[in-house]
Amino acid sequence: MLEVRNLSKSFDDLTVLKDINFTVDKGEVVAVIGPSGSGKSTLLRCINQLEKAGGGQIDVCGINMMKTNEKGKPVFADAKTLRQIRLKTGLVFQNFNLFPHMTVLRNITEAPAVVLGKPRKEAKERAMELLGKMGLESKADAYPSELSGGQQQRVSIARALALDPEILFFDEPTSALDPELTGEILKVIKELANEGMTMVIVTHEMSFARDVADKVVFMENGVVVEEGTPDHLFGDNASERVKQFLQRFSQH
Amino acid sequence: MKTNLLKRIFAGFTAAALITACAACGNGNTAQTTTSGTTEAPAATDDSLRKILDAKKLVLGLDASFPPMGFTDENNEIVGFDIDVAQEVCDRMGIELVKQPINWDTKEEDLNLGKIDCIWNGMSINAARAEAMNLSEPYMKNEMIFVVPGSSEVKSMSDLKGRTVGVQTGSTAQEILEASDLYADITVTPLEDNVTLLNQMELGFSDAVFLDSVVAYYFIASNNKDYFVLPGNLEAEEYAIGFRKADQALRDKVQAVLSEMKADGKLAEISNKWFGSDVTTVK
Amino acid sequence: MTGEQIETLFGLMLEYTIPTLKIFGYTLLYSIPLGMIVALLKMCRFKPVSWITNVYILIMRGTPLLLQLIVAQYSVPYIVKSDICPGFLRDMLGGVDIRSEAYTFNMMLIAFVLNYAAYFAEIFRGGIESIPKGQYEAAVALGFGRIQTFFRIILPQVIRRVLPASSNEIITLVKDTSLASAIPYMEIMYIAKKQVPTYASLLPLFMAGLFYFAFAMVLTLLLSLIEKSLDPMWRRSVKTFGKGIFSRGDA
Numbered sequence: 037m038l039e040v041r042n043l044s045k046s047f048d049d050l051t052v053l054k055d056i057n058f059t060v061d062k063g064e065v066v067a068v069i070g071p072s073g074s075g076k077s078t079l080l081r082c083i084n085q086l087e088k089a090g091g092g093q094i095d096v097c098g099i100n101m102m103k104t105n106e107k108g109k110p111v112f113a114d115a116k117t118l119r120q121i122r123l124k125t126g127l128v129f130q131n132f133n134l135f136p137h138m139t140v141l142r143n144i145t146e147a148p149a150v151v152l153g154k155p156r157k158e159a160k161e162r163a164m165e166l167l168g169k170m171g172l173e174s175k176a177d178a179y180p181s182e183l184s185g186g187q188q189q190r191v192s193i194a195r196a197l198a199l200d201p202e203i204l205f206f207d208e209p210t211s212a213l214d215p216e217l218t219g220e221i222l223k224v225i226k227e228l229a230n231e232g233m234t235m236v237i238v239t240h241e242m243s244f245a246r247d248v249a250d251k252v253v254f255m256e257n258g259v260v261v262e263e264g265t266p267d268h269l270f271g272d273n274a275s276e277r278v279k280q281f282l283q284r285f286s287q288h
Numbered sequence: 289m290k291t292n293l294l295k296r297i298f299a300g301f302t303a304a305a306l307i308t309a310c311a312a313c314g315n316g317n318t319a320q321t322t323t324s325g326t327t328e329a330p331a332a333t334d335d336s337l338r339k340i341l342d343a344k345k346l347v348l349g350l351d352a353s354f355p356p357m358g359f360t361d362e363n364n365e366i367v368g369f370d371i372d373v374a375q376e377v378c379d380r381m382g383i384e385l386v387k388q389p390i391n392w393d394t395k396e397e398d399l400n401l402g403k404i405d406c407i408w409n410g411m412s413i414n415a416a417r418a419e420a421m422n423l424s425e426p427y428m429k430n431e432m433i434f435v436v437p438g439s440s441e442v443k444s445m446s447d448l449k450g451r452t453v454g455v456q457t458g459s460t461a462q463e464i465l466e467a468s469d470l471y472a473d474i475t476v477t478p479l480e481d482n483v484t485l486l487n488q489m490e491l492g493f494s495d496a497v498f499l500d501s502v503v504a505y506y507f508i509a510s511n512n513k514d515y516f517v518l519p520g521n522l523e524a525e526e527y528a529i530g531f532r533k534a535d536q537a538l539r540d541k542v543q544a545v546l547s548e549m550k551a552d553g554k555l556a557e558i559s560n561k562w563f564g565s566d567v568t569t570v571k
Numbered sequence: 572m573t574g575e576q577i578e579t580l581f582g583l584m585l586e587y588t589i590p591t592l593k594i595f596g597y598t599l600l601y602s603i604p605l606g607m608i609v610a611l612l613k614m615c616r617f618k619p620v621s622w623i624t625n626v627y628i629l630i631m632r633g634t635p636l637l638l639q640l641i642v643a644q645y646s647v648p649y650i651v652k653s654d655i656c657p658g659f660l661r662d663m664l665g666g667v668d669i670r671s672e673a674y675t676f677n678m679m680l681i682a683f684v685l686n687y688a689a690y691f692a693e694i695f696r697g698g699i700e701s702i703p704k705g706q707y708e709a710a711v712a713l714g715f716g717r718i719q720t721f722f723r724i725i726l727p728q729v730i731r732r733v734l735p736a737s738s739n740e741i742i743t744l745v746k747d748t749s750l751a752s753a754i755p756y757m758e759i760m761y762i763a764k765k766q767v768p769t770y771a772s773l774l775p776l777f778m779a780g781l782f783y784f785a786f787a788m789v790l791t792l793l794l795s796l797i798e799k800s801l802d803p804m805w806r807r808s809v810k811t812f813g814k815g816i817f818s819r820g821d822a
Binding site for chain 2: 576579580583641645649652669670754757761762764765766768769770772773
């Protein structure tokens with residue numbers, strides 16, 4: 037489903053990602069954890085084409101997105117292929133990034149209608165269905181500014197799902213929320229996991245990662261330090277560095 | 289009338305703008321050659337008159353707010369003593385008179401760049417204008433006088449000591465007043481235009497207004513104002529028509545027609561209409 | 572002044588509101604789209620373009636509009652007369668009739684448009700730059716193209732944000748049209764100024780003031796209505812009111 041090989045990325049002189057390798061299989065839920073500045077978000081942004089990777093290879097759903105040529109320069113797929121890949125992936129942001137000038141319903145239907153050319157009526161039906169799943173049917177005509185953070189994040193998940201992505205990425209989906217609101221988001225993600233949705237979640241919610249993920253990736257200083265099942269990473273056999281991190285984390 | 293404070297600013301500004309705009313084309317001096325025309329001798333072949341006769345029109349530039357010489361009437365028609373005279377001159381030359389309102393501050397540019405053919409609007413002769421333009425012979429005298437309200441205690445120029453006098457900013461009247469002996473003993477309040485000055489005087493902002501006699505008499509007559517004109521004047525000045533430096537033939541032709549009108553009484557007739565007597569000084 | 576005179580004056584000014592409206596309308600018509608283009612040029616990542624745009628904005632905002640209007644009027648004859656004017660340009664501009672009304676009006680309009688475009692450009696740039704980066708990223712992640720993103724996601728938000736500042740400029744323009752009287756171009760202020768000595772009264776100026784005031788007042792109302800109509804929540808409340816539904820209390 038997703039294959040990342042030797043991925044590297046640097047901003048000017050600062051290396052953010054070094055030789056990253058990891059794969060996600062269909063139906064798998066992968067949690068990416070690690071300290072701030074470890075490159076987790078950048079990794080997600082490279083896969084979602086918000087940043088241009090500096091080297092390595094990325095394949096999404098069996099389609100090559102970028103690779104490195106003999107001279108070590110990154111080569112990207114043509115615009116049409118990149119667009120095709122983009123539609124197979126969905127991204128949920130930390131700050132929701134809903135469109136403030138559109139109603140909740142319009143936020144969800146705009147991309148299917150404009151980008152995919154779906155008839156508005158059909159897009160609307162699908163949107164209402166997704167809103168139902170999020171428990172937000174009554175907010176269809178509300179504007180984002182009228183919703184709580186948790187509600188906004190649920191709308192943004194519905195918005196991403198409306199394009200029927202094959203793989204869904206979450207970039208710290210609960211970091212901007214009050215602690216009492218994180219639960220509703222985690223619940224939604226758990227439900228999606230139960231339905232077999234392929235997901236990659238960058239998160240600071242360790243217990244959630246342990247609970248819902250099939251695989252946990254620990255990153256630090258731009259490299260994958262360790263990866264494995266939650267039982268492995270959160271268990272006694274994990275490396276010292278991971279233990280140290282988790283211990284410090286639980287103190288917060 | 290106003291002197292050209294704006295002119296110098298404008299010339300500098302245009303020069304700067306053009307030099308910036310044409311920087312790629314090389315260096316050059318642009319504005320100096322065109323603004324004054326002082327160094328230009330009359331062209332060897334002067335076709336200025338022929339051009340006007342061929343085009344069958346003379347474009348007269350005026351400020352159009354200087355009654356009774358050239359101003360705008362209630363129906364937005366440009367009328368006045370100068371206009372009547374110019375119309376008669378054009379009739380006699382068999383051409384049309386085009387009355388073109390201009391910005392008085394940039395009249396020299398309008399003339400030299402060919403937007404108009406002459407400036408004819410009660411323009412006082414001074415050294416700068418004599419140098420920048422080809423002036424006609426003076427056609428009228430204008431005195432600079434003091435006007436006070438009819439009820440004023442001020443009855444003569446010597447009574448003005450310690451009083452406040454209004455004068456139009458940038459006008460020749462202001463220059464004359466500032467150069468006079470009286471200046472040390474009075475307070476001067478300069479203002480944009482003569483009408484405002486007279487209004488201010490009525491309201492008590494000033495005791496007297498110093499202005500062109502031509503304007504003063506016309507206002508008093510046409511508005512039934514109870515004003516008193518102090519006897520005597522500071523300095524007389526003269527009005528002339530301004531042409532482009534090189535347009536000698538045109539200037540001479542207009543001058544000849546004016547003399548002809550003086551001789552056959554037409555000029556006196558027009559002067560009578562506006563001033564009640566023949567005030568013209570054309571020979 | 573007698574009632575009859577005031578009536579004549581009023582009629583004359585009413586007649587010359589048309590030229591005033593002409594300057595106003597054409598200036599907005601051209602300066603708003605041009606301002607948008609200038610704003611985008613200023614944000615251009617190719618630095619020389621951005622610098623040139625900056626110089627243009629600096630000149631337009633740094634010098635009086637009155638001077639710009641006068642410079643525009645004399646630009647063509649000065650360029651034709653200058654020694655450094657290239658031949659083709661002289662041929663092109665030499666045929667321009669600087670005595671024609673069309674020339675006077677067009678050069679005046681160019682000055683107004685260039686001046687206002689500079690102000691609008693800065694307002695628009697501020698508006699565009701105030702849109703959070705996340706909006707672009709969300710649009711990209713959802714597969715919107717560049718053009719779609721600009722027109723569907725960014726521009727509607729920018730318009731709402733720039734409207735108050737733009738309204739300010741638009742109201743200012745109403746009064747700035749009076750600068751045309753200095754060229755001179757015959758509009759309300761020109762008429763007023765020329766009628767002052769005619770009537771030996773300042774009333775024409777006061778009357779002109781009333782005309783501008785009435786014009787600005789109507790515009791203020793109109794602009795505040797537009798501003799409201801762009802507020803989605805206000806629009807919805809009107810729609811809901813129209814349908815007679817008051818039940819959606821939670822929205």
